[in-house]
Amino acid sequence: MLVYLTRKEHFNAAHKLYNPSWTKEKNDEVYGKCANANWHGHNFDLYITIKGAPDPETGFLFDVKKLSQLIQEHITEQLDHKNLNVDVPFMKDKICSIENLVYEIWHQLLPHLPAGVSLHCVKLYETPRIYVEYFGD
Amino acid sequence: MLVYLTRKEHFNAAHKLYNPSWTKEKNDEVYGKCANANWHGHNFDLYITIKGAPDPETGFLFDVKKLSQLIQEHITEQLDHKNLNVDVPFMKDKICSIENLVYEIWHQLLPHLPAGVSLHCVKLYETPRIYVEYFGD
Amino acid sequence: MLVYLTRKEHFNAAHKLYNPSWTKEKNDEVYGKCANANWHGHNFDLYITIKGAPDPETGFLFDVKKLSQLIQEHITEQLDHKNLNVDVPFMKDKICSIENLVYEIWHQLLPHLPAGVSLHCVKLYETPRIYVEYFGD
Amino acid sequence: MLVYLTRKEHFNAAHKLYNPSWTKEKNDEVYGKCANANWHGHNFDLYITIKGAPDPETGFLFDVKKLSQLIQEHITEQLDHKNLNVDVPFMKDKICSIENLVYEIWHQLLPHLPAGVSLHCVKLYETPRIYVEYFGD
Amino acid sequence: MLVYLTRKEHFNAAHKLYNPSWTKEKNDEVYGKCANANWHGHNFDLYITIKGAPDPETGFLFDVKKLSQLIQEHITEQLDHKNLNVDVPFMKDKICSIENLVYEIWHQLLPHLPAGVSLHCVKLYETPRIYVEYFGD
Amino acid sequence: MLVYLTRKEHFNAAHKLYNPSWTKEKNDEVYGKCANANWHGHNFDLYITIKGAPDPETGFLFDVKKLSQLIQEHITEQLDHKNLNVDVPFMKDKICSIENLVYEIWHQLLPHLPAGVSLHCVKLYETPRIYVEYFGD
Numbered sequence: 001m002l003v004y005l006t007r008k009e010h011f012n013a014a015h016k017l018y019n020p021s022w023t024k025e026k027n028d029e030v031y032g033k034c035a036n037a038n039w040h041g042h043n044f045d046l047y048i049t050i051k052g053a054p055d056p057e058t059g060f061l062f063d064v065k066k067l068s069q070l071i072q073e074h075i076t077e078q079l080d081h082k083n084l085n086v087d088v089p090f091m092k093d094k095i096c097s098i099e100n101l102v103y104e105i106w107h108q109l110l111p112h113l114p115a116g117v118s119l120h121c122v123k124l125y126e127t128p129r130i131y132v133e134y135f136g137d
Numbered sequence: 138m139l140v141y142l143t144r145k146e147h148f149n150a151a152h153k154l155y156n157p158s159w160t161k162e163k164n165d166e167v168y169g170k171c172a173n174a175n176w177h178g179h180n181f182d183l184y185i186t187i188k189g190a191p192d193p194e195t196g197f198l199f200d201v202k203k204l205s206q207l208i209q210e211h212i213t214e215q216l217d218h219k220n221l222n223v224d225v226p227f228m229k230d231k232i233c234s235i236e237n238l239v240y241e242i243w244h245q246l247l248p249h250l251p252a253g254v255s256l257h258c259v260k261l262y263e264t265p266r267i268y269v270e271y272f273g274d
Numbered sequence: 275m276l277v278y279l280t281r282k283e284h285f286n287a288a289h290k291l292y293n294p295s296w297t298k299e300k301n302d303e304v305y306g307k308c309a310n311a312n313w314h315g316h317n318f319d320l321y322i323t324i325k326g327a328p329d330p331e332t333g334f335l336f337d338v339k340k341l342s343q344l345i346q347e348h349i350t351e352q353l354d355h356k357n358l359n360v361d362v363p364f365m366k367d368k369i370c371s372i373e374n375l376v377y378e379i380w381h382q383l384l385p386h387l388p389a390g391v392s393l394h395c396v397k398l399y400e401t402p403r404i405y406v407e408y409f410g411d
Numbered sequence: 412m413l414v415y416l417t418r419k420e421h422f423n424a425a426h427k428l429y430n431p432s433w434t435k436e437k438n439d440e441v442y443g444k445c446a447n448a449n450w451h452g453h454n455f456d457l458y459i460t461i462k463g464a465p466d467p468e469t470g471f472l473f474d475v476k477k478l479s480q481l482i483q484e485h486i487t488e489q490l491d492h493k494n495l496n497v498d499v500p501f502m503k504d505k506i507c508s509i510e511n512l513v514y515e516i517w518h519q520l521l522p523h524l525p526a527g528v529s530l531h532c533v534k535l536y537e538t539p540r541i542y543v544e545y546f547g548d
Numbered sequence: 549m550l551v552y553l554t555r556k557e558h559f560n561a562a563h564k565l566y567n568p569s570w571t572k573e574k575n576d577e578v579y580g581k582c583a584n585a586n587w588h589g590h591n592f593d594l595y596i597t598i599k600g601a602p603d604p605e606t607g608f609l610f611d612v613k614k615l616s617q618l619i620q621e622h623i624t625e626q627l628d629h630k631n632l633n634v635d636v637p638f639m640k641d642k643i644c645s646i647e648n649l650v651y652e653i654w655h656q657l658l659p660h661l662p663a664g665v666s667l668h669c670v671k672l673y674e675t676p677r678i679y680v681e682y683f684g685d
Numbered sequence: 686m687l688v689y690l691t692r693k694e695h696f697n698a699a700h701k702l703y704n705p706s707w708t709k710e711k712n713d714e715v716y717g718k719c720a721n722a723n724w725h726g727h728n729f730d731l732y733i734t735i736k737g738a739p740d741p742e743t744g745f746l747f748d749v750k751k752l753s754q755l756i757q758e759h760i761t762e763q764l765d766h767k768n769l770n771v772d773v774p775f776m777k778d779k780i781c782s783i784e785n786l787v788y789e790i791w792h793q794l795l796p797h798l799p800a801g802v803s804l805h806c807v808k809l810y811e812t813p814r815i816y817v818e819y820f821g822d
Contacts (some may be wrong), residue, residue: 002274008266012812014699014724014768019468030469032476038768039699041726043812057156058167061230062265066168083723092437095470097415098818127728129419134183137412138548145540149401151288151313175357176288177317180401193428195441196506201541202443208397222311264286273414275822277784282814304606306613331704332715333782339717353808361614369607373551403556404612411550423675425562425587425631450562452589472594494586538560538591541679567742578743580750633787643744647688677693678749 004120005061006049009071011080014041018085039083045125046076048109052117061063062117070112075105079091098126141257142198143186146208148217151178152233155222176220182261183213185246189253199254207249212242235263239271278394279335280323283345285354288315289370292359313357319399320350322383326391336391343388351377372400376408415531416472417460420482422491425452426507429496450494456542457487459520459536462526473528479522486516509537513545552668553609554597557619559628562589563644566633587631593673596622596657600665610665618660623653646674650682689805691734694756696765699726700781703770724768730753731761732796732808737801747802755797760790783811787819 001070015030016039027035034040048071054061084096090104102122110119125131153176154168158189161167164172186207191198215225219232227241239259245255290313291305300307308314322345328335352362358370364378377398384393399405427450428442438446445451459482465472489499495507501515513533521530536542552554563588564587565579574584594634596619602609626636632644650670658667701724702716707747712720719725720761733756739746763773775789795804810816 001240002272003239004270004272005236006268006270010812012725012727014726017470019470030474033766034768036768036772038771039724039726040697040766040768041699041724042697043728054234054236059154059156059234059237061269063167076245081718081721083721083724083725086723089723097465097470099416099472100440100470102414103412127695131417132472133415133417135413135415138514139546140513141544141546142510143544145543147401149314149316149446151315170355172360173355173357175360176313176315177286177355177357178288178313179286180317191508191510196428196508196511198510198543200441217308218310219313220310220314223312224310264284275788276820277787278818278820279784280816280818291607293607304611328782328784333702333704333780333785335784335817337715371555371602371607373602373609374607376551377549405554406609407552407554409550409552421675423588423590425589444629445629447629447635449634450589451560451629451631452562452587453560454591461593492581492584492588494584494588496587498584538558565744567744569738578748581713643745645739647739647746650688675769679691680746681689681691683687683689 001042002051003054004051005059005064006047006068006121007064007067007071009046009048009068009076010044011046011076011082012041012043013082013084014039015084016040017096018109019095039085042126044079046071046105047121047125048119049121049122049123050113050117051120061122062114071109074112078108085090093112098124098132102132106134106136138190139188140191141186141188142201142204143184143258144201144204144208145215146183146185146205147181148183148213149178149180149218150216150219150221151176152221153169153177154233156232176222179263181216182262183208183242184258184262185256186258186260187250187254188257189255199251208246211245211249215245235261235267235269239269243271243273275327275333276325277328278323279323279338279341280395281338281341281345283320283342283370284318284352285320285350285356286315286317286346287353287356287358288313288373289358291370292316293369313359315402318353318378319405320345321357321395321397321399323395323397324387324391336388345383348382348386352382372398372404372406376406380408380410412464412471413462414465415460415462416475416478417458417532418475418478418482420457420459420479420487421455422457422487422493423452423454424493424495425450426495427451428507430437434470450496450511454539455490456536457482457516458532459530460532460534461528462531463526473525482520485519486521489519509535509541509543513543513546517545517547549601550599551602551609552597552599553612553615554595554669555612555615555619557594557596557616557624558592559594559624559630560589560591561627561630561632562587563632564588565644585593587633588639590674591642592627592652594619595669595673597669597671598661598665599668601659612628619657622656622660626656646672646678648673648679654682654684687736687737688739688746689734690749690752691732692749692752692756694731694733694753694761694769695729696705696731696761697726697728698764698767698769699724700769701725702781704780710734724770727746727811729764729784730810731790732806732810733804734806734808735798735802736805737803747799756794759793763793783809783815783817787817791819791821 017034030122052061094100106122121135123133154171189198231237241263243259260270291308326335368374376398380396395409397407428445442458463472513535517533532546534544565582600609642648652670654670671681702719737746779785787809791807806820808818
């Protein structure tokens, strides 16, 4: 009996899209207004999905309050009310696209999940109309 | 040509998380305020996804109004404005987690789907930030 | 310069609609399945709106984090994961309709707002399709 | 490193469900009020999901603004404020169910995606409670 | 003790914006693609707000199930899966804007509300980003 | 016949809360993580409500596409993908709270509305749980 449990969290952050090996002109051409030098920002919605078999004693795959605490401790407290390009060690020297963010979030969270629980998906909304998902390789 | 059709239904119910083989102290420790003796409750959102090939004559995989009627008859009328621990025969003697609920809903609904239609997913939101999915097996 | 600031909070609770001075038959006739003896429940969304002039030094009408803490301390911690009919002192001996709930929430919260801040509206969603508002008097 | 990128677009359109090889009576029996001769309509929400590896230079799987432009040019400008049965060449002589719509949208969009980008899913909401997905055959 | 109770209903309908005393060219110039000859359509969300004092015996301003039945009987069953320009007697010879719709809905519903209940607001969403409200006069 | 018409627009922007006449310590004490030196950001949702009598010829209070263009030209293009503290002339030397933003948006938009149309409300969501409204003085 395999079930998938999802918890939604959120964070509010500034970022810009910028490749430091390019000229300002090329950054503007590729990224448009997302390259604005003084930053812009978003309310990000983050959905973490884990999978596994519920424990027959508790009926839980994993206590969703503990899952929420793990996500907050390892992910959203690192990102909330921060500048993703400047303030976040695990995004250092990386282009701050949501494609790269979901990959890094996956690898930040993975070591902290308990035995018997698999990470299934990291899904990140940048706006209500744009999201990226990563399921591991 | 395989398509997936999803219908959302809802029900409002009371429940508590409680393992009768444990002491009250252990229930409180494991389930926290979800173990409140006098119950709490939720607006549950239920998404049922079926899959198959549309009928070339009707353009339908399955008439979504009939799907809605099946879900209401076999699932939501059993659960709506009920106490999930006390009033629902198919949850009798089971821990009332959403992990266990999606599994039971799957098995309640499955026998009533017509030939040519496969049940693909039962997805249940307990709150807008917590949901569980079950895909069979 | 008068502005209105709204904060959304939520709580999950069990209740039933029941007038103890009536027979079970009359309760069932008036309240239908909302009178289910073993309770049902909801995810309630609560919107508190205050009004006043922003402080020129802070730009704030009132710090929204403090508003959130006041609502949690005086309202949602009293209601969340509770049985509204049984566990909540300020609903004691009152019919547990959302009409009565918004009135009681207003009077619970009002004494705790600071000078210069007026309570404007208590709005409570019982389901995404039903809500009640109270503006005082 | 495989990621999935989704863009939501929308269109507002009229349609009816009608099989021209049937009598009016049979259409009414099968499709009910969806067969209303004078049409009805919906706000359709369309989610297009693509998959592939992000470009290490840009951090993008595909520029989401370009994806939005492709969807608008090839799909939503053909459908928005139109009658799906009458005004849309690629729905000509097809029953106007959302099952058939997602299949046609898939085949309209597929030739326009660039190398390195795979179309993963076309998901179409007819109402907030009904949607169909197509993942290719 | 004055409270406001709101019920959300919905209907799916076709319409076009068209003034029959104008040329086709002027209609196209004023209404743009909303004048498409073959119609377009929407999922309309309708919010009806009533106000008054709750009945101390029931705790209800008015039974929300009865309010829902009144709205369905007098409004949404007249509009759902219809062509608003063609199929709806009370929109006959009227321009089918949401400004005119809320006014007509108000006057259709008003005579059916019971004593002690005032109609406060008719609010109609044409899309999630456009709505009109009417408060009488 | 007075109606209220609302149009929702959005913008994504960076900001911080900071009073330059205070020490860093006082800013941190008052604004908490909203004072983060390297900025944070939000997806802002903006609702503009106008009121007046519909034109009997068009059925419109005001063409909602023109309203949308006015809001975009005078408001959201000035704010979208910008740093509200640094890039926006009309927020120059003002504390960047949403209380102050709604007031400035009101005064930016007001001169551009046509005769017969009154500005009724500027409503701004900073997150899905926090919004401010301004109705003029």
